[in-house]
Amino acid sequence: MARFLSIILFLVCASASAEGLLPVPEKTVVLTFDDGVLSHSTVVAPLLKKYGFPATFFVCEFQPDFDDKSKYMSWEQMAQLHADGFEVASHTRSHKHVNVMAPGEFDQELAYVERKCAALDVPKPKAFAYPAYVHTPVALRTLRERGYKFARIGDSRAYDPAVDDPLLIPSFSTTGTNENAAQRVLAALRLATGGKIVVLTIHGVPDDAHPQVTTSPELFERYLKFLAEEKYTVLAMRDLAKYARPAPHTANTAMERYAPQLEKVADADAWRAYFTRSDAWRARHVAALEAELKAAGLELPKRAPSGGARYVTPEKTRLAKSMMSFQLPCGGWSKSVNFDKGPREPGMQWTSQESPWHYAGTFDNRATTDELQFLASAYNAEPSQEILSAIERGVDYLLEAQYPNGGWPQNYPLEGGYHDFITLNDSAMLHVLELLDRVVRSNGGFGFFQNEARRERARAAVERGNECLLRMQVRSTVWCAQHEPLSLAPAHARLFEPASLSGGESVEVVRYLMRLPKTPERSKAIEAAVAWFAGAQTFQAKDERQWARFYDLKTQQPIFVGKTDGRTYETYEAMRAHNPGGYDYLVTRPEDLIGKWVGRWRLGR
Numbered sequence: 001m002a003r004f005l006s007i008i009l010f011l012v013c014a015s016a017s018a019e020g021l022l023p024v025p026e027k028t029v030v031l032t033f034d035d036g037v038l039s040h041s042t043v044v045a046p047l048l049k050k051y052g053f054p055a056t057f058f059v060c061e062f063q064p065d066f067d068d069k070s071k072y073m074s075w076e077q078m079a080q081l082h083a084d085g086f087e088v089a090s091h092t093r094s095h096k097h098v099n100v101m102a103p104g105e106f107d108q109e110l111a112y113v114e115r116k117c118a119a120l121d122v123p124k125p126k127a128f129a130y131p132a133y134v135h136t137p138v139a140l141r142t143l144r145e146r147g148y149k150f151a152r153i154g155d156s157r158a159y160d161p162a163v164d165d166p167l168l169i170p171s172f173s174t175t176g177t178n179e180n181a182a183q184r185v186l187a188a189l190r191l192a193t194g195g196k197i198v199v200l201t202i203h204g205v206p207d208d209a210h211p212q213v214t215t216s217p218e219l220f221e222r223y224l225k226f227l228a229e230e231k232y233t234v235l236a237m238r239d240l241a242k243y244a245r246p247a248p249h250t251a252n253t254a255m256e257r258y259a260p261q262l263e264k265v266a267d268a269d270a271w272r273a274y275f276t277r278s279d280a281w282r283a284r285h286v287a288a289l290e291a292e293l294k295a296a297g298l299e300l301p302k303r304a305p306s307g308g309a310r311y312v313t314p315e316k317t318r319l320a321k322s323m324m325s326f327q328l329p330c331g332g333w334s335k336s337v338n339f340d341k342g343p344r345e346p347g348m349q350w351t352s353q354e355s356p357w358h359y360a361g362t363f364d365n366r367a368t369t370d371e372l373q374f375l376a377s378a379y380n381a382e383p384s385q386e387i388l389s390a391i392e393r394g395v396d397y398l399l400e401a402q403y404p405n406g407g408w409p410q411n412y413p414l415e416g417g418y419h420d421f422i423t424l425n426d427s428a429m430l431h432v433l434e435l436l437d438r439v440v441r442s443n444g445g446f447g448f449f450q451n452e453a454r455r456e457r458a459r460a461a462v463e464r465g466n467e468c469l470l471r472m473q474v475r476s477t478v479w480c481a482q483h484e485p486l487s488l489a490p491a492h493a494r495l496f497e498p499a500s501l502s503g504g505e506s507v508e509v510v511r512y513l514m515r516l517p518k519t520p521e522r523s524k525a526i527e528a529a530v531a532w533f534a535g536a537q538t539f540q541a542k543d544e545r546q547w548a549r550f551y552d553l554k555t556q557q558p559i560f561v562g563k564t565d566g567r568t569y570e571t572y573e574a575m576r577a578h579n580p581g582g583y584d585y586l587v588t589r590p591e592d593l594i595g596k597w598v599g600r601w602r603l604g605r
């Protein structure tokens with residue numbers, strides 16, 4: 001019995017200590033070194049070894065003069081720091097500040113340093129230092145997603161593990177060469193008490209790349225001597241895990257993003273299966289590009305050529321081949337890729353975007369549906385199994401990307417943000433429905449497509465999509481430009497695209513519904529929308545009646561949201577007075593809808 005009890009006690013204690021953290025010793029300091037400058041290898045590392053102190057080196061390829069080896073370490077020298085027992089961590093690739101990076105760029109900067117480390121047998125960095133201490137919420141999220149545990153800023157105060165975010169660890173800079181600097185650093189070190197840790201940010205010792213942040217070798221050794229004599233506990237960033245809870249790793253998956261909403265829907269299993277497929281494609285795309293980069297010995301993916309008129313050349317076969325080479329493994333295409341520049345090369349992104357995973361599979365700007373239409377015409381000109389297979393994969397992609405409730409996101413696999421919304425903006429979802437309808441009816445260039453199983457699936461998909469459109473209509477008015485995938489609620493996209501009633505996209509939805517065979521439900525939806533347009537507040541410009549692109553969901557009054565300030569104005573003029581950017585804030589198409597089309601539709605023509 002006593003033995004049994006002691007086992008239980010042992011288990012309880014073991015689990016408590018596994019979860020618990022050690023108390024922070026008095027006089028604890030973390031040494032960190034930024035920018036990968038040469039003196040870290042030639043001056044700092046030997047001195048640290050002499051004192052037996054660990055440290056973290058935040059390395060990067062400081063631009064524009066990283067190639068100047070009189071200033072910066074080579075990657076081999078950085079790897080040697082790891083071999084000598086120090087921690088090598090990330091300071092981005094180029095030292096660009098995270099607040100000026102394009103979407104996905106930070107992710108790529110981190111991936112580059114991780115790839116470099118892997119090639120040199122340096123463990124994947126777990127710590128990060130923000131260049132110039134600049135941080136953003138998006139950067140924090142990216143760090144969590146990539147598994148970073150601790151990240152360092154400036155702020156000139158002691159770090160309190162009980163309070164501070166592990167991805168916003170404050171630090172003191174040691175910059176300086178005179179007695180004032182020395183007194184400042186020594187005063188900071190004395191703040192390492194009462195559970196607080198002092199983190200030092202040290203640039204070059206000396207710093208030949210950026211003399212304004214130099215720390216003199218004399219002072220540096222004085223600090224080390226002080227730490228040794230005063231018996232400080234000296235740590236590298238990675239050692240913080242003993243005393244502080246690291247940042248939670250958040251996988252960037254659709255399943256994670258939508259898990260909380262799954263409890264509220266009836267067909268949760270169908271949604272779960274959808275998110276699993278989407279996440280699996282995303283992971284496969286990442287793995288495929290990484291494998292190509294490795295095989296080709298490339299450190300950065302090349303961007304796909306961008307822009308260009310895609311379909312003007314008469315050389316259909318050549319263009320079709322190029323187009324097919326840019327078809328993603330999932331079967332879709334990105335947008336704005338210039339297929340005229342030749343086929344995709346190994347290690348090249350499927351997208352011309354900054355990040356390889358931005359719009360990697362999309363319906364925006366008619367992407368994917370246009371490619372399928374072009375390939376169909378290429379097949380009609382010169383049939384080949386290769387083209388047919390590409391078309392079949394593309395059609396399968398359209399079918400797979402459909403949400404269980406019948407809607408389509410803008411991008412698939414799911415990317416996150418407003419791209420996950422069911423997208424009527426620029427008629428993205430309508431383009432998919434129209435293409436699938438051609439497949440079903442074997443018309444519009446798809447006469448050759450005789451795969452009955454796929455056509456049957458396409459028929460069911462179009463049916464579900466049409467029903468989803470009716471369910472998305474906002475309380476017998478019109479539609480929003482984008483709707484939440486699970487709840488179908490109107491959704492806010494970019495800063496200037498509020499959750500609202502759309503005077504623009506809704507016209508296209510009604511036109512689409514008018515082309516379908518009449519049913520009581522469709523007729524009701526169409527008449528309600530037409531009545532809403534007829535009663536909506538409009539503006540008179542010369543001889544034209546203008547509708548607002550957005551109307552408030554509650555008051556149904558026109559709203560104009562500034563592209564720059566994101567503020568809502570009641571008139572276009574008031575908004576323009578504060579916002580220079582262009583956008584289609586006013587539309588005239590509803591005139592045709594209520595003046596011409598509805599009459600013809602009612603007559604059944």
Ligand SMILES: [Zn+2]
Nearest residue numbers: 034035131132
């Ligand atoms: Zn820096």
